[in-house]
Amino acid sequence: MKTLHTPLAVMALAALTLLGACQDKPEPVAAAPLPIIQNKQLRYPAGHPQLPLLVSTAATKAQSIQIDLPAKLVWNEEKTQRVYPAFAGRVTRISADVGQTVKAGQVLAELASPEFGAAQADTSRAQADATLAKLALQRQRELFEAGVVARKDLEQAEAEAARSQAEVARAQARTSLYGSGTGVNMQLGLRSDMAGVVVERNLNPGQEVRPDSAATPLFVVSDPSVLWVSIDAQEGDLKDLRPGAKVSLNVANGPEQSMTATISAVTDQIDPSTRTIKIRATVANPQRWLKNEMLAKVRYQRQVDNSIEVPASAVFLRGNQHYVFVQSQAGVFEPRDVKVAYEGAQRVLLSEGLQEGEQVVSQNGLLLARELRIAQEAAHAAEPSKP
Incomplete structure (x- = not known):
């Protein structure tokens, strides 16, 4: 038996195929609106998917900050003799x-x-x-x-x-x-x-x-009951680490409690290769737990005169100028220049540009910087060209 392909049947089959293809096509997803620049502020619309990524932290006032410096234990050279053959x-x-x-x-x-x-x-x-x-x-x-x-x-x-x-x-x-x-x-x-x-x-x-x-x-031959502590300090540490000052000494895998070392001497030159200043301290070692060439960490509290403390991840560098992103209200971020008084691995102290309690972006700040640059370029392109 033969099947007859009439023009009417062919048209009906094509219509059904087209209808099926239209039904399988996914619905278009609306793109998230881009943030805009207004009064030098980057404004996100409410409900923008990037807002949960921009975590802010309140700036706090700091009277002092904990400073950690690398150190090494060495023999007390005043009580050490090296014997050579004459x-x-x-x-x-x-x-x-x-x-x-x-x-x-x-x-x-x-x-x-x-x-x-x-x-x-x-x-x-x-x-x-x-x-x-x-x-x-x-x-x-x-x-x-x-x-x-x-x-x-x-x-x-x-x-x-x-x-x-x-x-x-x-x-x-x-x-x-x-x-x-x-x-x-x-x-x-x-x-x-x-x-x-x-x-x-x-x-x-x-x-x-x-x-x-x-x-x-x-x-x-040496007296291991008293050791020297060789400290690599920065220029900003000289104000606090003077002869007679007390510092806390911590050694990995050593005694659980920290020990107290006393600063005894400060060199008058900076190492040209490491840009550090050698400071010497003495520490009592009656139990002889501390060993020569043992790596340690020296810790002291530096007075900072009412500086503002923020996370290190919140501070960025543009050229030679530091800046942060301040969140003035929900979805509104403003770049602000600041002056850094101390830059640590985890915390940064600011002397100018920020007040206590202001919210600064501490996570995904690079994303915010990218969005700011894109918004600035878009706003500049939209400006009418001058004759």
């Missing part, structure tokens, strides 16, 4: 180890040193020469009194005796500086000149050491 030699005995308490003058290690033996031999030779010169002087004096020799010979003997005594004093002072008495034994003792704790040891038995290659000290 002569080349080989380590024969080590009598002190890390963590051991030592007294002033205690031998930490001994070296077999031919160079030190030569210094000891010089001392013995100087003593022998001095003895001979003393005998020669005594003989010349007796001959002079007997009228056998001239005064010139006596004076020459006296000068020679004086020179020999000076040489003995020099040689003895050199060997006595390193703990040697009389005799030649080539045993050089490495001594600590101060009482403390051995905090570092960098030698082993049988090791050969030389003064010209000892970049690292063989021993470091």
Whole structure:
């Protein structure tokens, strides 16, 4: 059986297809109206979908602000000695180890040193020469009194005796500086000149050491009960961080309670690479929880003289001028220039341009800045061109 395609049937089929296509097409969605510029204010219509994104925060008055500065714990250099070899030699005995308490003058290690033996031999030779010169002087004096020799010979003997005594004093002072008495034994003792704790040891038995290659000290003796705190400060911190000022010291994974450090010295120069000023403080460490080279954070309260505090996310920079967005009423935002007194990672202090209680945009301010620029360009394009 054949199907007849009449013109009327074809037209009906096309009409049904067109009707179905029209029914599947989605309804057009009305675009949100754009904000407008009016009296230098950006105005959003009520119910605009971007308004919930623009979160505002009230500006508050601040009397002081908490300042955190990076710091590092180091040995107290006033109570620290680094022991280096004065002569080349080989380590024969080590009598002190890390963590051991030592007294002033205690031998930490001994070296077999031919160079030190030569210094000891010089001392013995100087003593022998001095003895001979003393005998020669005594003989010349007796001959002079007997009228056998001239005064010139006596004076020459006296000068020679004086020179020999000076040489003995020099040689003895050199060997006595390193703990040697009389005799030649080539045993050089490495001594600590101060009482403390051995905090570092960098030698082993049988090791050969030389003064010209000892970049690292063989021993470091220090008093770990008092440490120095090296603080990296900014120029604005100098007013508060003066010698005698107290700061709070916090160490990660250290004691739960913060410790008090006292500022002891402030350098007179700025580091050209980091633009920071080195400040030194001292902190008591009776329990020896704090360690050398431990990173820390120093905290103090800076007086700010009634500044206005806002979140750091609310402040923007245009060229060299800071500004914020102030919400005067619902849906109305105004850019306002401000002067920054202190800029921290979380909070910013303003000295001019904002009053306490005013609402500033603290979230999605970049979106607001973009919308402001678009509205300004649209308003400028809509202005009639001047002849």
